Amino acid sequence: MHPAALLSITALLLTGCADTAADPRGVARDETLLSVSATGEAEARPDQAFFQVGIESFGATGEAASTANRTRIAALLAALKGAGVPEADIQTRAVNIQRIDWGDRKGQYQASNIVAVTVREIARADAAIAAATGAGANVMSGPDLRMTDPEAAANSAYAAAYANARKRAEAYAGAAGMEISRVLTIRDGGGMQGNRFVPPAPPPPPVAASVQTMARPEEGGIIQPGQTTSSVSVQVDFALRPK
Numbered sequence: 001m002h003p004a005a006l007l008s009i010t011a012l013l014l015t016g017c018a019d020t021a022a023d024p025r026g027v028a029r030d031e032t033l034l035s036v037s038a039t040g041e042a043e044a045r046p047d048q049a050f051f052q053v054g055i056e057s058f059g060a061t062g063e064a065a066s067t068a069n070r071t072r073i074a075a076l077l078a079a080l081k082g083a084g085v086p087e088a089d090i091q092t093r094a095v096n097i098q099r100i101d102w103g104d105r106k107g108q109y110q111a112s113n114i115v116a117v118t119v120r121e122i123a124r125a126d127a128a129i130a131a132a133t134g135a136g137a138n139v140m141s142g143p144d145l146r147m148t149d150p151e152a153a154a155n156s157a158y159a160a161a162y163a164n165a166r167k168r169a170e171a172y173a174g175a176a177g178m179e180i181s182r183v184l185t186i187r188d189g190g191g192m193q194g195n196r197f198v199p200p201a202p203p204p205p206p207v208a209a210s211v212q213t214m215a216r217p218e219e220g221g222i223i224q225p226g227q228t229t230s231s232v233s234v235q236v237d238f239a240l241r242p243k
Contacts, residue, residue, distance in 0.1 A: 026184045031239040032176075036169045037189065039233045040161030044153035046225045049125035051142025052093060053080075053132045054114035062097050062109045069111035072136050079135035080117060083128045089118040114139060120148070125223040145225060153230040154191075162186065165236040173240050184237040191232030 027033045055072045059065030080090055094114040100106055117132075119125045125143060132140070147153060166180075173179050 025237070027239050028181075031181055031241050032178065033184070034169055034172055034238045034240050035235065036165045036172070036238065037233060037235045038161050038165035038168055039189075039191070039231060040157045040159065040164055041229055041231045042153045042156035042160060043227045043229050044147055044150075046145035046147050046228050047120075047122050048146040048148055049119045049122050049128075049143040049223055050116065050146060051119075051125075051129065051140065051144065052114055052116050053129075053137045053141075054094075054112060054139040055136060056110060056112045056138055058100075058105060058108050058110055060108060062099070062111070065109040065111035066097055069113055073113040073115075076132060076135040076137055077115070079131040080115075080128060083131035084124055085117055085119060085128050089120065091116045112139065122223065122225050129222065143223060145223075145228070147228065150230065153228075154232060157191070157230045157232045158188075158234065161189075161232055161234045162236065165234055169236070169238045169240075173238075176240070177243060178240040179243050181239040181241040184239055186237075187235040189233030189235055192230060 023029075025033055053076070055069055055076055057065050057069035057072060059068055077090060081087065092113070093116045094112065096113075097109060097111040100108050100110055117128060119128050122145070129140075129143075169180055
């Protein structure tokens with residue numbers, strides 16, 4: 001073959017390759033890339049309560065304070081179990097004894113024992129707290145209201161986030177005289193699943209998200225479950241094409 005003809009064929013092949021070379025973003029030559037970020041929310045009712053409760057005791061000696069504390073904490077644990085809290089849901093968090101060097105009790109000893117309590121049926125939380133205080137608990141914090149399955153609410157929030165991203169993309173496309181051709185990528189932007197932070201999937205940067213608990217009127221009881229909002233975000237890349 002004549003060298004000039006070979007050169008001509010080679011140039012034609014290279015031109016054809018260049019025309020069909022794939023865009024690294026996945027966009028075809030007749031498409032336009034549109035990147036959209038959106039958030040979605042879903043509400044769920046907490047069904048668990050977590051709180052910490054304990055006993056502080058005082059005595060003239062460390063042994064006296066510790067002995068008094070052991071007796072009282074045993075009564076507290078028995079009361080919690082009597083209120084329906086299983087042993088597996090009661091966990092020691094802190095045991096402490098110290099000499100007091102200030103105030104009215106200077107020279108005495110203080111002993112404390114704090115346990116964490118998980119009530120897996122939120123309707124029983126009032127009874128558990130009442131049992132603890134009735135047994136002499138003088139230290140308490142909480143409750144932290146939680147969901148057994150925060151993923152369920154988060155999945156609903158992600159579905160809402162994608163739907164919002166799709167609507168936004170359709171609005172952009174319509175304004176530009178185009179339509180959505182296909183979805184190129186979907187990236188998780190993170191957020192909050194109930195009370196649990198979910199980190200964003202790399203590489204997108206985190207998108208601000210919030211969680212809030214809103215009390216709703218309930219009949220009786222000191223524990224008001226309210227509603228917890230899961231808020232998450234996604235980033236979706238769409239390919240647009242002319243109508």
